[in-house]
Amino acid sequence: MREEEKKRTSQKSSLQRLFRKRWVFPAIYLVSAALILTAVLWFTGQNDVAKDDLKYGENQPGTATGDEPSLPVNQAAENFKMPVIDEDAIQVFREFYDAEASAEKQEAALVVYNNIYSPNKGIDIVAKDGKTFEVVASLAGTVTRAEKDPLHGNVVEIEHTDGVVTMYQSLADLKVAKGDVVEQGEVLGMAGENQFDKEAAIHVHFEIRNNGVAVNPLEYFGQSVTKLEKSEQGTEDKEAASNEEDKQPAEDKQPKEEKPEDSKKPADEEGTPADDEDSDEEENANSTDASIGMAKA
16 A cells, blocks of 8 residues: 555656646647647648539539439430330321321311310320220329329329420329329320220320420320420421511512613603604694695685
């Protein structure tokens, strides 16, 4: 016990002697300041590196070095696809009503319901064997409508990009709900029958709409959705040009009448030799009459 007390006493006395020296406390202050300064500089350097990474797109979500998987910036737009899995097993029962088509095709594209003829705004697809088949999404998008319609059967509408919407009618059931995000080729339901087009039997009615205007799906299968946007822009430009022409005054549209040159005037017009000849003949006649009268006298 005494030896341990002696050791403790000696340790305390040595520490006391050390702290009594003048250089001890300044040295402690300098070491502490150096450690604090080093820590501050290290944290500052880390923040600068993080800012540079954010500036140049490194270590951000969605990039190659980030935590989340990256997505290509210039991802190619999808092509319109027939809304079926096996295209060889189906056929188009009724085509889109085209106002510029022949009278025969227009008649074939009419739907009869309650003795009323309506132009088909899409295409009606049936299986070659007459059985039901799976209906899939033509493009990836968000489901904005998925409900049963008493006239058209189960209806699904999918919104895509820049006002492009695809519509699927006459479904026997629904595999999706409103708000779902679907991929291209994802099953929406099975083809079925509806009250509006009983003649088509088991089928799916498919439409493509661009800003609310129905277009012919057969013209866009296998084509990029950007083609539909460009064609719509071209139509708008043509309509704007025609509207500008309609706004022009009628006077500007009428062709200007060309005034005939003097050399092209007929001989009987004003100031022509024909007038001079007529006047000479009248003078000769008058002189002849006068001479005859004088002879009689």
